[in-house]
Amino acid sequence: MGIRNRLETLLEDKRVLVVGAGGIGCELLKNLVLTGFKKIHVVDLDTIDVSNLNRQFLFRREHVNKSKAEVASAAVQKLQPNVNITFDHDSIFNGDKFGISFFKEFNLVMNALDNRSARNHVNRLCLSAGVPLIESGSAGYIGQVSVIIKGQTQCYECTSKPAPKTYPGCTIRNTPSEHIHCTVWSKHCFNQLFGEVAIDDDVSPDLNDPENKTAEEATETMMNGNGHTAMEEGNTNGFHTNGVAAEESNKNTVVPSTRKWAEESGYNAKLIFDKLFHDDIEYLLTMKDLWKSRKPPTPITFANVTDEAQGGGSTEMTDDVNDIMKQWTLKACARVFVESVDALKTRKSGLPEGQLLSWDKDDDDAMRFVAAVANLRAHIFSIPGKSLFEIKSMAGNIIPAIATTNAIVAGMVVVEAIKVLRGRKDLIRTVYINRQPNPRGQLLMDDDPYPPRKECFVCSSDKREVFVKVNLNVMTLKMFKDKVLTGHFSVQSPDVLVATTGNIIISSDPDDDFSELENRTFQENNIADGAVLEVDDYLQDLKFSAVLFHDENQKDSFVVEQDTGAKPGESPTEEEASEAKRKRKSEGEPSASEGHDEESQAKRMRIAAE
């Protein structure tokens, strides 16, 4: 029998699921039908955007705003009319439709997703249903394909993925040293003034900065209104401490939020300018310890920036506020600041009561505001400025999607898929697409799949444990549920009980009212250091223990260690050791263990580029 016939026979009755019909998904669906796959189901929640058309080649201009899953299915059906292709325009998180029994209907699942939580979710369902999964991803010129088979290879979560890049709050609020710190602050500033305010978005000086030994003195100054002109004028300053700082200084003064202050000032752009770039900076200067070994910031006012012709001599700078490729002069930044604050103020006031603006890199006013604010702050801290174009790419975390990388990834997915369906697990490889050929001239590299990690909290057959450091006096059960269980562990419908007492503290049943309990801290619920919580998500068929450790240094934040069973702080972990091994093996190329999501890809790109 020829190879074509053998393939036809093999694929005749195989049913496969493709999750995601974007960049990789379109390539993959085309490859599958051209290879001879006969029964394909595709799930995608999204509709087609104009920006998808340059690489998601199954879509045409007339398809914009239509379902990706539907249009992609119809397009590949045309390529091979005898293919049985079905679709769902829905999120894979929809547990009513896509539960374990749904996954069991397939011989193989292939992910073509773009986010970690959906990948985690499919990983868990495939493990539970006992269906092999092929995971893939790309970021710019690099890509990866790996096969996940329960009990035989590492699952997607055997290695923890690097957390999204975050910066210490005090660096952002007090001592920025890179332009990205100013860009992050600037996005927070947008939220403070016009958008949804997250607890981590505070832009005012941070008195809790561990370096700031003069905090008390500074707090006194602020509370008394001494030496801090704006404070003397009542609420014109709007400088507010975070809750903990206020508590620690034992002065529960209610200090108005930046938003409230801006609203009361009628969003007067020039006043906001002087508060952000002069008054708050003057205030930072009173925290003297911060500037012992750093260059202190230089406050600016709207009047002196606009009166002085700043930066006019530099060829790199422009007064043309429409030039997004060149760095604006300070004067131009001040002008954009006023224009964008005015525009955003008008848009915000036109919204129905209670609605807010949300930051989007493609929203011109929002982007111009962030670029101007970031450069003004950068100037204050003696950090070189950037063009709007550069800031947009940093602020939007943009890694360009490269159609060719997606095509190679999708090709390798099919190669591995056939091995899995032939039952040739001995042939399975993890494949990496490098940014450039390695010293041996290879652009594509492959490696043996790694065996499952014994302590993986998702796929281990015996010990599923994670260690979480939280401040038990600050973190409420609700914060734990939202930030740790959902935000970090991608758990969808958790039931949580305390191992020692058997008390249920979080319930997935919508009829249960746990609101009183959930709004209390762990400490208020008598949950102490070392407590073991049993977490159970019936939708994902996932159970693990979370051991809580009290850490005074965490506020509403947390640290997770889920690796070797070592207590928090003990290192190196087994994962780190095996990652080092992989790095050696791949001769400086990206490591196998890292995920496919934006952050880890960016990290891998850096490694590859170095």
Ligand SMILES: Nc1ncnc2c1ncn2[C@@H]1O[C@H](COP(=O)(O)OP(=O)(O)OP(=O)(O)O)[C@@H](O)[C@H]1O
């Ligand atoms: N929970 C989910 N359920 C179903 N599909 C999902 C889910 N999350 C993401 N997807 C889909 O996965 C696909 C990923 O494709 P891709 O990485 O090319 O992203 P994109 O949104 O099409 O493009 P870009 O992000 O570059 O604008 C998208 O079509 C997206 O809708």
Ligand SMILES: [Zn+2]
């Ligand atoms: Zn695992």
